[in-house]
Amino acid sequence: MIPEPERALELPSEVEEVFREFRTCEMSTLARDGTPITWPTLPFWYPDEGRFLITTSIGLPQKAYNVRRNRRVSLLFSDPTASGLTDPPRVLVQGDAEAPDEVVTTLDGFEDELGRVLRRQPAGGFYSSNLLTRYVFEWYYMRLMIHVRPRRILWWPGGDFGRQPTGAYRVG
Amino acid sequence: MWDEIVEHLADFESAVLTGLDAEGYPYSVRCRPRPDPATRVLRVPLPDYIPIESGPASLLCHRHDENLWRLKSFLVRGTLRREDGACSLQPRRFVPAAGIGGPLGMVRFVLGSRRTAKRYLRRRGLSRPHIPWREINELKAQVRAEREWQAGLRG
Numbered sequence: 001m002i003p004e005p006e007r008a009l010e011l012p013s014e015v016e017e018v019f020r021e022f023r024t025c026e027m028s029t030l031a032r033d034g035t036p037i038t039w040p041t042l043p044f045w046y047p048d049e050g051r052f053l054i055t056t057s058i059g060l061p062q063k064a065y066n067v068r069r070n071r072r073v074s075l076l077f078s079d080p081t082a083s084g085l086t087d088p089p090r091v092l093v094q095g096d097a098e099a100p101d102e103v104v105t106t107l108d109g110f111e112d113e114l115g116r117v118l119r120r121q122p123a124g125g126f127y128s129s130n131l132l133t134r135y136v137f138e139w140y141y142m143r144l145m146i147h148v149r150p151r152r153i154l155w156w157p158g159g160d161f162g163r164q165p166t167g168a169y170r171v172g
Numbered sequence: 173m174w175d176e177i178v179e180h181l182a183d184f185e186s187a188v189l190t191g192l193d194a195e196g197y198p199y200s201v202r203c204r205p206r207p208d209p210a211t212r213v214l215r216v217p218l219p220d221y222i223p224i225e226s227g228p229a230s231l232l233c234h235r236h237d238e239n240l241w242r243l244k245s246f247l248v249r250g251t252l253r254r255e256d257g258a259c260s261l262q263p264r265r266f267v268p269a270a271g272i273g274g275p276l277g278m279v280r281f282v283l284g285s286r287r288t289a290k291r292y293l294r295r296r297g298l299s300r301p302h303i304p305w306r307e308i309n310e311l312k313a314q315v316r317a318e319r320e321w322q323a324g325l326r327g
Contacts, residue, residue: 023240026232028198035228036190038197039269040236058292059285076188076200082238094197097243103293105301111311118315121240125312128305136282139289141303151197161201161247164221 011048011066011169015155018091019045019052021083023120026076027054029066029097037066041097044113050171052093053113053141055104059139064099067146069097075148082120089167090159095150104143162164177214178207180246180272184233189216189261191252199224205224205231210323214248218259227252231261234270242270311319 024040031037041063044053052075056063067073075093107114118125127137154165181187192199201222205214212229218224229252234245247267253260268277293300 023236024234026188026190026200026234028200028230030198033228034192036200036230037249038188038190038200038230038232038247040232040234040243040245048318057285057289059289061288061292074190074198074199074200076190076202078188078202079235081236082240090202092200093292094193094199101296103298103301105303107304107307107311114308116314118312119318122315123239123241123318125316128308128312134303134305136286136314138300138303139286141308142289142293142301147260159202161203161222162219164219 007139009047009150009153009169011153012155012167014089015091015167016019016045016047017085018077018080018083018088018155019043019047022077022080022088023082024079025093026078026148027063028074029063030070031066032069037062038076039063040079042117043077044116050149052095052150054097054146054148055143056146057140058103058142058144061144062148064101064144065098067099068101071098073097073148079143080159087158089155089157090161091153091155092165093148093150094152094154095148097146097148099144099146102145104117104145105141173264174207174212176266176268177263178209180268181205181207181214181233183244184235188232188234189224189252190232191220191229192227192270193223194225195313211260213260213262214250216259216261217251218254220257224254226252228252229261242271245269247307280281311325 027041028036028038077091153169155167185211193199231248250261250263
């Protein structure tokens with residue numbers, strides 16, 4: 001099991017805002033040879049539970065395979081495009097992840113998240129728009145869940161990586 | 173590989189460098205890598221305090237527009253060397269992703285993902301799961317109605 005935070009995370013509001021409003025984060029997992037592999041992904045932050053959820057299709061399962069082999073991951077929030085935030089901090093989360101081997105297609109309990117994706121990425125609705133696109137893209141809707149619990153959170157006001165991060169939060 | 177990296181890197185203002193810290197966790201920072209044609213490495217100005225160690229590393233370039241569309245991304249896998257305050261990435265592999273390779277690249281990506289998904293299910297003895305298309309499209313219609321209502325308020 002991945003470690004539970006000892007208490008609710010008490011983060012500055014501007015960091016919480018980044019978790020909520022950034023459209024993507026850069027998620028790194030470790031390949032078999034130890035190389036960190038980084039791809040942009042859509043994160044969902046659950047402040048009350050102190051965890052992130054990332055999902056990936058079984059058509060692109062490498063992230064989940066990597067996590068099952070090595071739980072160490074990171075999420076960098078460094079691209080504010082479309083967030084509506086002015087000069088937000090950039091945030092690095094290092095943590096431990098879990099990726100159960102369960103294929104999820106149901107919307108039960110996931111309506112808010114899918115709604116947010118459709119609001120933020122209107123053209124993504126194309127995948128389910130007719131019989132042909134459903135046939136071609138059905139793999140996209142067969143998802144694996146990746147749960148990430150932060151161990152350390154660092155942030156750089158204004159995104160200035162030239163200076164040491166001014167904020168740091170360590171869990172446990 | 174080198175030419176592809178140089179060509180596509182020129183399309184981005186910055187990139188995400190990821191290496192490992194002393195505890196073996198990935199550590200990422202934004203940086204502005206510069207190709208060095210003489211040595212075929214990417215020079216990365218990296219502040220000394222960044223705890224990324226020499227060793228396996230990768231460089232990601234990606235972007236999207238205001239509607240999370242017009243995606244473009246690629247990854248360079250390689251080896252990072254930090255020496256005397258300088259830092260360079262020796263590329264080992266170029267991994268193209270969204271928006272690279274044109275329509276043919278897109279077709280390859282979709283067909284490859286379909287095959288991988290089928291294999292994932294087959295290896296676990298799972299049948300093709302039901303996708304709740306009706307519920308998905310109901311949610312889509314609800315989001316579209318919200319958007320039209322908001323546009324009406326603005327207009």
